[in-house]
Amino acid sequence: MSPDARPAPLMYVQGLRFLRNDVPVFGPLDFEVGRGEALLVQGANGAGKTTLLRVLAGLLRADAGTVAFDGRPAEALLRAETTAYLGHLPGAKADLSVVENLEYLCGLQGRRPNQSIEAALEVVGLAGYEDALARQLSAGQKKRLSLARLWLSPAPLWLMDEPYANLDLQGIELVNRMVKAHLADGGATLVTTHGAYAAPPVRTQLLELRRPH
Numbered sequence: 001m002s003p004d005a006r007p008a009p010l011m012y013v014q015g016l017r018f019l020r021n022d023v024p025v026f027g028p029l030d031f032e033v034g035r036g037e038a039l040l041v042q043g044a045n046g047a048g049k050t051t052l053l054r055v056l057a058g059l060l061r062a063d064a065g066t067v068a069f070d071g072r073p074a075e076a077l078l079r080a081e082t083t084a085y086l087g088h089l090p091g092a093k094a095d096l097s098v099v100e101n102l103e104y105l106c107g108l109q110g111r112r113p114n115q116s117i118e119a120a121l122e123v124v125g126l127a128g129y130e131d132a133l134a135r136q137l138s139a140g141q142k143k144r145l146s147l148a149r150l151w152l153s154p155a156p157l158w159l160m161d162e163p164y165a166n167l168d169l170q171g172i173e174l175v176n177r178m179v180k181a182h183l184a185d186g187g188a189t190l191v192t193t194h195g196a197y198a199a200p201p202v203r204t205q206l207l208e209l210r211r212p213h
């Protein structure tokens with residue numbers, strides 16, 4: 001490797017496009033996100049932000065384009081290992097307790113080294129709610145449970161769709177602290193916003209989405 005050869009970015013996206021019923025939702029898009037970087041994905045309601053994150057998480061299939069992680073094509077296993085998706089919906093199992101939900105998810109996704117469920121609940125402000133059923137949580141507490149799942153995930157790339165929705169001021173600060181810590185730890189994030197909520201103070205790149213015509 002030559003001395004000034006750059007390592008491949010954590011995520012590299014080229015020509016990514018998504019059509020729904022033959023109508024373009026976004027793209028073609030080109031961008032990359034390196035470790036330690038946050039990309040703010042901004043756009044009006046319906047601009048395609050959620051769709052983009054779902055494509056990057058592997059929940060929807062793009063019509064065209066390339067996605068690579070650390071220079072390798074984003075096949076399913078690599079994508080699952082690399083990305084952690086925080087969606088609009090809580091995604092918790094309603095009749096399991098807070099701890100049972102996180103134990104179940106850690107079984108599926110693995111766990112960040114040296115991180116415990118108890119410590120994650122402390123970080124997100126849910127200490128004391130260990131045995132509460134997910135369905136008994138408020139909308140903001142459910143979001144905090146999703147944030148605990150993200151905090152426990154070993155995946156380096158967080159895909160955060162409107163992470164500030166339903167959160168109070170302390171919750172907004174919590175998201176910002178988590179993002180900062182994750183970036184400092186060599187991770188990266190994509191954060192969507194339509195501009196009405198807060199944005200992370202750590203923004204390093206901006207991607208504006210507009211509906212293609």
Ligand SMILES: Nc1ncnc2c1ncn2[C@@H]1O[C@H](COP(=O)(O)OP(=O)(O)OP(=O)(O)O)[C@@H](O)[C@H]1O
Pocket residue numbers: 020025043044045046047048049050051052194
């Ligand atoms: N399941 C679906 N079936 C059909 N159309 C959909 C579906 N989900 C989204 N769309 C359409 O795709 C477009 C992009 O939606 P998307 O949810 O990605 O936008 P967004 O930028 O996240 O919007 P918001 O800020 O309102 O959350 C919109 O026009 C929307 O109506």
